Amino acid sequence: MNEGATIAGSDVLVVVDVQNDFCPGGALSVPRGNEVVPIINRLAARFRHVVLTQDWHPRGHLSFASSHSGKKPYDSIAADSGPQILWPDHCVQDSPGAQFHPALHVPHAALVLRKGTDPTIDSYSTFYENDRSTPTGLVGYLRERGLSRVFLAGLAFDFCVRYSAEDAQREGFAVFVVEDACRGIDLDGSVAATRASLATLGVACISTLAAA
Numbered sequence: 500m501n502e503g504a505t506i507a508g509s510d511v512l513v514v515v516d517v518q519n520d521f522c523p524g525g526a527l528s529v530p531r532g533n534e535v536v537p538i539i540n541r542l543a544a545r546f547r548h549v550v551l552t553q554d555w556h557p558r559g560h561l562s563f564a565s566s567h568s569g570k571k572p573y574d575s576i577a578a579d580s581g582p583q584i585l586w587p588d589h590c591v592q593d594s595p596g597a598q599f600h601p602a603l604h605v606p607h608a609a610l611v612l613r614k615g616t617d618p619t620i621d622s623y624s625t626f627y628e629n630d631r632s633t634p635t636g637l638v639g640y641l642r643e644r645g646l647s648r649v650f651l652a653g654l655a656f657d658f659c660v661r662y663s664a665e666d667a668q669r670e671g672f673a674v675f676v677v678e679d680a681c682r683g684i685d686l687d688g689s690v691a692a693t694r695a696s697l698a699t700l701g702v703a704c705i706s707t708l709a710a711a
């Protein structure tokens with residue numbers, strides 16, 4: 500880990516959405532998404548505190564193109580919470596695609612947080628739904644556990660990791676995105692936009708590779 504990011508007891512690793520549907524062969528495959536699995540397994544072993552998140556949608560979710568007649572995946576609609584990209588059906592509650600990648604091995608993770616469960620709103624961030632005001636409860640959990648630095652890894656860099664990092668920063672946590680433990684979808688330049696946004700906000704993008 501880079502200088503300044505030595506892992507302490509008040510640090511938490513939040514592993515975002517390492518689920519079958521976001522890996523190659525899944526319904527909403529992130530290119531090379533599976534590559535993060537061994538990296539995250541090694542990284543997580545160095546943290547006392549780990550949270551795993553799962554995208555966890557009911558059937559007919561607002562974010563699914565199939566829920567809107569005449570729309571196809573990657574079209575956009577105006578939702579109450581703002582512009583909504585429409586996705587292929589993915590991470591349907593209790594479906595095989597919603598399960599964690601089978602090689603993800605983080606047995607000491609103390610919390611599995613599920614998001615996107617409200618049929619009427621999407622939730623990229625692990626902290627807030629896409630109205631940016633309805634909490635998932637993760638801020639409260641981290642505060643109550645005395646965890647003050649949030650390290651983020653997982654899928655996808657330019658959506659759920661990005662929004663989680665921005666919200667964590669806004670909540671006053673010190674935030675580190677472990678970029679080599681993430682993979683992006685890169686829709687219309689969204690990876691570059693994510694890097695620019697995180698840099699503007701002062702969120703550190705770091706690498707696991709600097710760690711001996």
Ligand SMILES: [Zn+2]
Binds near residue numbers: 555556589590
């Ligand atoms: Zn989703």
